[in-house]
Amino acid sequence: MSQAQHSSIRNRLLKALSQDDFALLQPHLQLITTELRQPLIPSNTPVKQLFFPEVGFSSITTQGSGGRVETGLIGREGLIGAWPILLGSDRTPHDQFVQNAGEMLVITTEALCAAISRSASLHKLLLRFIQVQITQTSQTAYVxxxxxxxxxxxxxxxxxxxxxxxxxxxxxxxxxSLMLGTQRSSTTLAVQALEGHRLIKAQRGKITILDRETMEQVADDGYGLPEAEYARLIEGA
Amino acid sequence: MARFFFNVRHRPGPEGLAVDPEGEEFADLNAARERALSQARIMVARERHTFIRDWMGCAFEIMDEGGQPVLTVPFSDTVPESDFD
Known part of the structure; x- marks a missing residue:
């Protein structure tokens, strides 16, 4: 397989790397296709691989007696597995699986850690991504x-x-309902509310975004903080 | 097993019915009713929607696979009837 070229990469975190930092990772990146609900990082199990999504995204979920609820979302802006590994753990109590199928660049934990130990700037960028993740999780708690x-x-x-x-x-x-932590009929009501304002079109198994601008107004301050932090910390906006 | 659809009536008229496009399978209508009540209890207790002011005015309008209404379950059925006259 030909190696991933920096210019053709879609993952925003990899794109934000310097040429030198990307060169440290590049020989170790392997492109895989992902399937819906494919487990990426199972809970309480040593993390052997990390994933840079190119297409599609993943959910972080937590499970308790009240059922399973999503606590985070990582797509082409991030690195799945960064949180436990860069913060000194080898595993996480949460599950991560594919929520939207596509392609990801996989790297072994060993190769990633070796690259980090050679580059302070790579280490810092990935820590900044974790800061954004913490912000996203906090916003989920807030909403x-x-x-x-x-x-x-x-x-x-x-x-x-x-x-x-x-x-x-x-x-x-x-x-x-699983993602929002709500009853299924509550989801049906909320879908109808957004559809009634012509913000989305809902068909069985599919939701189409029609009016993103107004939807951002509806989401109010529930949306935008981690996104702005990402722009500031990772892309220097 | 039969599939039942849990439409939610929250105000009069066609726009006051949130239509369930997926449905769920149950052994019989009574099991579907129990599911409606358990959902209603949780929704009343902890789920808030911008446009619903009072859950007690809402009702499940359960339909069968043929699209026929088979049972109405008012959210107020989650409240036990008073023992006092």
Missing amino acids: NASQTIDVRLARWLLMCHDRIDGDDIRITHDFL
Whole structure:
């Protein structure tokens, strides 16, 4: 397989690297295709590989007696597995799996750690990404505690929209309920509310974003903080 | 097993019905009713929507696979009837 070229990379984190830092990782990156719900990092198991999404995205979920709830979303802006590995753990109590199928560049934990030990700037950039992840998780806690379900749905759809090409998000109400931590019928109500304002078009198993601008207004301050932090910390905006 | 669809009525008119496009399978209508009640209990207790002011005015309009209405379950059925006259 030909090696990934920096100029053709879609992962924003890899794109933000200097040529020298990218060169440290490049020989170790292997492109794989991913399938819906494919486990990437199982909970409480040593992390052997990390994943830079090129196309598609993944969910971080936590499971308890109340069921499974999504606590984070990582797509082409990030590195799946960075959080536990760079913070000195070899595993995480949370599950990460593919939420939207596509392609990812895989690197072994060993190769990533070796590259980090050789480059302070690479290490710093990845730590900054973790700072953005912590911000995203905190915002999830905020919206779950204080926002209505239609606002939470708008936020979640915007976050998905940021991580796909085009406007179609493949998702069922059943799975959406899992992601939002709501009853399935609550999801049905929230979908109808956004559709009634012509912000989305819902078909069975698919939601199409029609009016992103207004949806950002609906999502209010539930959306935008981690995205702005990403722009500031990673892309120097 | 039969598939039942849990449409939610939240105000009068066609725009006041949130249509369930997926449905869920149950052994019988009674099991579907129990599911409606358990969802309603959780929604009343902890789920808020911008455009729903009072869950007690809402009802599940359960449909069968043929699109026929088979049962209405008002959210107010989650509240036990008073023992006092």
